Amino acid sequence: MSRKRIPFGVMLQGPGGHMNAWKHPSVPADASVNFEHYVRAARQAEKAGIAFVFIADGLYINEVSIPHFLNRFEPIALLSALAASTASIGLVGTLSTSYSDPFTVARQFGSIDVISGGRAGWNAVTSPLEGSARNYNRDKHPEHALRYEIAGEHIEVVKGLWDSWDDDAFPRDRETGRYADFTKMHRLDFKGRFHAAEGPLNLGRSPQGQPVLFQAGASDDGIKLAGRHADAVFAGSESFEQNRELSRKLKQSAQAHGRQPDHLKIFPGVAPVVGSTEEEAERKYQEIRALVTDHEALLYLGRFFDHHDFTAYPLDDPFPDLGDIGANNFRAHTDRIKRVAREKKLTLREVALNEATPRSRFIGTPEAVADELGRWVEGGAADGFVLGFHVLNAGLDDFEAQVLPILEARGQHRPAQFGTTLRDHLGLPYRDSRYAVPSAGTGEEAA
Amino acid sequence: MSRKRIPFGVMLQGPGGHMNAWKHPSVPADASVNFEHYVRAARQAEKAGIAFVFIADGLYINEVSIPHFLNRFEPIALLSALAASTASIGLVGTLSTSYSDPFTVARQFGSIDVISGGRAGWNAVTSPLEGSARNYNRDKHPEHALRYEIAGEHIEVVKGLWDSWDDDAFPRDRETGRYADFTKMHRLDFKGRFHAAEGPLNLGRSPQGQPVLFQAGASDDGIKLAGRHADAVFAGSESFEQNRELSRKLKQSAQAHGRQPDHLKIFPGVAPVVGSTEEEAERKYQEIRALVTDHEALLYLGRFFDHHDFTAYPLDDPFPDLGDIGANNFRAHTDRIKRVAREKKLTLREVALNEATPRSRFIGTPEAVADELGRWVEGGAADGFVLGFHVLNAGLDDFEAQVLPILEARGQHRPAQFGTTLRDHLGLPYRDSRYAVPSAGTGEEAA
Numbered sequence: 005m006s007r008k009r010i011p012f013g014v015m016l017q018g019p020g021g022h023m024n025a026w027k028h029p030s031v032p033a034d035a036s037v038n039f040e041h042y043v044r045a046a047r048q049a050e051k052a053g054i055a056f057v058f059i060a061d062g063l064y065i066n067e068v069s070i071p072h073f074l075n076r077f078e079p080i081a082l083l084s085a086l087a088a089s090t091a092s093i094g095l096v097g098t099l100s101t102s103y104s105d106p107f108t109v110a111r112q113f114g115s116i117d118v119i120s121g122g123r124a125g126w127n128a129v130t131s132p133l134e135g136s137a138r139n140y141n142r143d144k145h146p147e148h149a150l151r152y153e154i155a156g157e158h159i160e161v162v163k164g165l166w167d168s169w170d171d172d173a174f175p176r177d178r179e180t181g182r183y184a185d186f187t188k189m190h191r192l193d194f195k196g197r198f199h200a201a202e203g204p205l206n207l208g209r210s211p212q213g214q215p216v217l218f219q220a221g222a223s224d225d226g227i228k229l230a231g232r233h234a235d236a237v238f239a240g241s242e243s244f245e246q247n248r249e250l251s252r253k254l255k256q257s258a259q260a261h262g263r264q265p266d267h268l269k270i271f272p273g274v275a276p277v278v279g280s281t282e283e284e285a286e287r288k289y290q291e292i293r294a295l296v297t298d299h300e301a302l303l304y305l306g307r308f309f310d311h312h313d314f315t316a317y318p319l320d321d322p323f324p325d326l327g328d329i330g331a332n333n334f335r336a337h338t339d340r341i342k343r344v345a346r347e348k349k350l351t352l353r354e355v356a357l358n359e360a361t362p363r364s365r366f367i368g369t370p371e372a373v374a375d376e377l378g379r380w381v382e383g384g385a386a387d388g389f390v391l392g393f394h395v396l397n398a399g400l401d402d403f404e405a406q407v408l409p410i411l412e413a414r415g416q417h418r419p420a421q422f423g424t425t426l427r428d429h430l431g432l433p434y435r436d437s438r439y440a441v442p443s444a445g446t447g448e449e450a451a
Numbered sequence: 452m453s454r455k456r457i458p459f460g461v462m463l464q465g466p467g468g469h470m471n472a473w474k475h476p477s478v479p480a481d482a483s484v485n486f487e488h489y490v491r492a493a494r495q496a497e498k499a500g501i502a503f504v505f506i507a508d509g510l511y512i513n514e515v516s517i518p519h520f521l522n523r524f525e526p527i528a529l530l531s532a533l534a535a536s537t538a539s540i541g542l543v544g545t546l547s548t549s550y551s552d553p554f555t556v557a558r559q560f561g562s563i564d565v566i567s568g569g570r571a572g573w574n575a576v577t578s579p580l581e582g583s584a585r586n587y588n589r590d591k592h593p594e595h596a597l598r599y600e601i602a603g604e605h606i607e608v609v610k611g612l613w614d615s616w617d618d619d620a621f622p623r624d625r626e627t628g629r630y631a632d633f634t635k636m637h638r639l640d641f642k643g644r645f646h647a648a649e650g651p652l653n654l655g656r657s658p659q660g661q662p663v664l665f666q667a668g669a670s671d672d673g674i675k676l677a678g679r680h681a682d683a684v685f686a687g688s689e690s691f692e693q694n695r696e697l698s699r700k701l702k703q704s705a706q707a708h709g710r711q712p713d714h715l716k717i718f719p720g721v722a723p724v725v726g727s728t729e730e731e732a733e734r735k736y737q738e739i740r741a742l743v744t745d746h747e748a749l750l751y752l753g754r755f756f757d758h759h760d761f762t763a764y765p766l767d768d769p770f771p772d773l774g775d776i777g778a779n780n781f782r783a784h785t786d787r788i789k790r791v792a793r794e795k796k797l798t799l800r801e802v803a804l805n806e807a808t809p810r811s812r813f814i815g816t817p818e819a820v821a822d823e824l825g826r827w828v829e830g831g832a833a834d835g836f837v838l839g840f841h842v843l844n845a846g847l848d849d850f851e852a853q854v855l856p857i858l859e860a861r862g863q864h865r866p867a868q869f870g871t872t873l874r875d876h877l878g879l880p881y882r883d884s885r886y887a888v889p890s891a892g893t894g895e896e897a898a
């Protein structure tokens with residue numbers, strides 16, 4: 005078989021992606037602040053040949069937050085500790101462009117890239133939760149379009165700072181006494197509307213040239229930003245058609261920014277549930293679905309709509325008309341919820357339970373799941389996947405034991421890493437500096 | 452012997468504290484970005500019973516910066532990776548209150564405290580370098596008094612956020628489905644002049660209650676801040692008398708803020724150079740001194756005098772009359788340089804070389820160095836020391852092999868940690884939450 009090998013990432017968010025994953029017997033209840041739990045999962049994934057771990061994040065909690073979000077590790081601290089605890093797996097973490105300083109972000113991900121030997125990735129998000137502003141001394145959370153303008157500048161500064169020093173700027177020659185070659189230092193002198201940085205960064209280039217840049221917004225603004233800056237997109241939808249369409253748009257956007265379309269990868273997030281028979285898979289799915297009560301599901305739904313109180317509506321009436329509520333948060337997602345509810349005439353209870361435990365397209369026998377994953381990649385809907393198991397331990401165990409061997413037999417997986425760096429794992433080239441003399445078509449235009 | 456055991460910290464700043472430490476054969480030339488170098492030193496220190504490692508930091512570089520500052524790890528990333536690479540040593544890192552967000556700082560150090568099992572410490576500094584402002588999109592670097600006002604609020608917010616959840620706020624009961632007890636959650640709702648945060652933090656209390664707080668400013672404002680907030684002070688002077696005086700003021704300041712004076716520790720930074728004879732110690736010192744050329748020493752000296760060009764003067768003439776040059780930034784230091792040069796009739800070369808490689812009080816035989824360290828602790832000038840070796844590897848090897856055994860024989864050291872947490876190592880109690888019902892005199896007033 006000569007089929008394309010599929011890179012996988014795995015979401016590590018404490019006990020799993022499900023809002024009540026902490027209740028599942030396969031995970032420690034305190035998983036989100038249990039470092040040993042993270043190490044065990046990262047090493048298991050590494051050994052299984054999974055390309056990277058992925059850490060999500062949030063900057064605001066209240067009484068209706070997902071339980072394991074109340075008490076979770078900060079991503080930089082977690083990633084760096086995982087860098088020291090693993091050998092070859094990629095390490096991608098979420099950090100907000102709306103509530104951070106580019107100079108610090110450049111240093112932190114650059115440092116993790118050096119510490120890990122070239123395995124760092126930054127998932128740059130604009131932060132959907134309004135309350136974040138109140139934790140960061142801001143008058144208000146910037147609205148959607150403005151957040152993306154700020155993000156564009158932020159990322160421009162971070163990438164500029166990462167190129168502060170040429171690859172060979174530090175001869176460190178004890179004979180001549182020359183530590184640095186200042187002709188290979190570049191001050192950024194960036195002055196924008198929202199960000200400014202003189203530079204240079206007090207850190208040289210890292211093993212990947214630059215850490216990998218992920219992006220996770222699928223709106224038009226998100227697509228534009230990804231086309232300009234990102235190496236990879238973490239996509240939220242589990243629809244083949246939507247991902248194929250998103251992939252098309254993303255690669256077009258990359259091309260429009262003078263980049264090779266193949267240098268922007270799309271990773272849909274999927275939540276496989278596998279069983280040796282279809283019935284067993286369905287039973288496992290129902291077991292996960294039973295982790296959440298109706299009331300909890302309503303609170304969960306509210307999260308996407310700026311904590312709108314859905315308990316005020318009758319449970320078995322049609323999903324309510326919400327007007328503009330939710331448009332400034334997870335917009336692409338809330339628009340979809342509204343549309344599907346209307347089209348399928350769903351009740352509030354159905355919408356809430358479906359959101360709390362989405363019925364994945366990837367529930368079934370190992371063969372069926374492997375087929376579907378392969379179909380997505382062959383069909384142009386994915387370059388790889390982020391595995392967001394409902395319950396991390398149970399999900400990863402099953403996937404490793406049952407699905408990966410099938411993909412391996414088909415030439416779509418190997419229980420070893422692709423190469424040394426995360427860029428290797430993802431099929432991305434070393435990132436040349438914007439100041440590098442162009443060599444034979446290796447890199448691409450610096451954004 | 453029943454003498455008091457002395458806690459030591461060791462500065463890990465790449466190759467060492469000396470401006471040209473990178474040239475010394477005992478260290479890797481790229482030490483400041485060589486993670487293995489850090490791990491090796493941290494483990495060696497841990498095994499020797501040293502209480503903590505200490506990471507300095509800076510937010511601005513240019514062509515005249517100390518070479519190994521041009522390219523260094525960001526402290527959070529470094530500390531967290533070291534947390535995963537060590538078992539019992541304390542982990543203290545520098546982070547600026549002038550260029551960071553309290554919500555993020557609280558999360559990062561809180562996370563490291565959990566990941567490390569209670570070994571984290573934050574050295575809160577206000578940042579001395581004007582250029583930092585230009586890397587962080589600020590009009591200007593806030594002046595000294597203002598920096599300390601900002602720092603006071605910043606630390607107040609961080610400490611407040613650390614108490615967001617009571618120690619027993621997370622029952623995580625799978626039977627009842629109760630993950631968190633919201634009656635044990637505290638929103639901070641802080642609104643100050645410079646900082647605001649609603650809270651709660653999305654992280655519970657950590658193994659030490661709160662990470663240890665270090666402070667490193669010795670001005671009156673610095674002393675006030677330390678008295679109010681700090682658990683320990685990293686002191687810059689190598690004078691016994693000055694440290695005894697500083698210690699007296701610090702403990703007075705703690706008392707004035709309603710705290711037990713013994714809960715604020717003073718750690719002078721010292722740079723021991725030991726040899727089996729006085730001559731050998733002197734030879735080693737001269738070897739370090741020879742790492743810097745006359746020209747480099749002149750540039751180094753210029754840093755304190757607003758980059759004044761000292762290369763324009765004859766090297767072996769008396770130190771030039773500079774008038775007011777240097778009175779603006781490092782005044783205390785430049786005044787002292789001028790005074791000493793006048794009193795001792797030093798040449799420019801001598802002044803420059805003395806500045807580049809200060810002659811420590813701790814140069815001598817192991818016995819002499821051990822005596823002097825002991826004298827400082829007995830005499831009330833120190834509760835412990837931060838070892839800032841000129842060259843890390845050579846310095847730590849000698850100190851471990853020659854000085855620690857003497858202190859051990861005298862009952863002032865043991866090659867094992869004091870306890871489990873950094874607070875244990877420093878003789879500080881668990882930090883009770885401000886909301887805790889006071890129990891039998893364990894903690895102290897919350898600041």
Ligand SMILES: Cc1cc2nc3c(=O)[nH]c(=O)nc-3n(C[C@H](O)[C@H](O)[C@H](O)COP(=O)(O)O)c2cc1C
Binds near residue numbers: 224
């Ligand atoms: C798959 C996926 C994962 C995301 N992960 C995070 C996250 O970990 N933290 C966060 O603050 N926002 C996260 N977001 C939110 C996005 O970054 C973005 O702010 C939001 O989707 C709104 O942008 P959009 O309208 O372009 O989709 C995620 C979004 C998606 C689709």
Ligand SMILES: Cc1cc2nc3c(=O)[nH]c(=O)nc-3n(C[C@H](O)[C@H](O)[C@H](O)COP(=O)(O)O)c2cc1C
Binds near residue numbers: 668669672
């Ligand atoms: C021993 C010592 C260590 C210091 N370490 C740092 C450091 O790592 N990073 C930093 O930005 N400032 C550092 N500082 C600077 C202080 O935090 C402070 O900004 C400066 O000393 C001015 O404050 P003061 O006038 O109160 O001393 C240090 C100061 C001392 C005395």
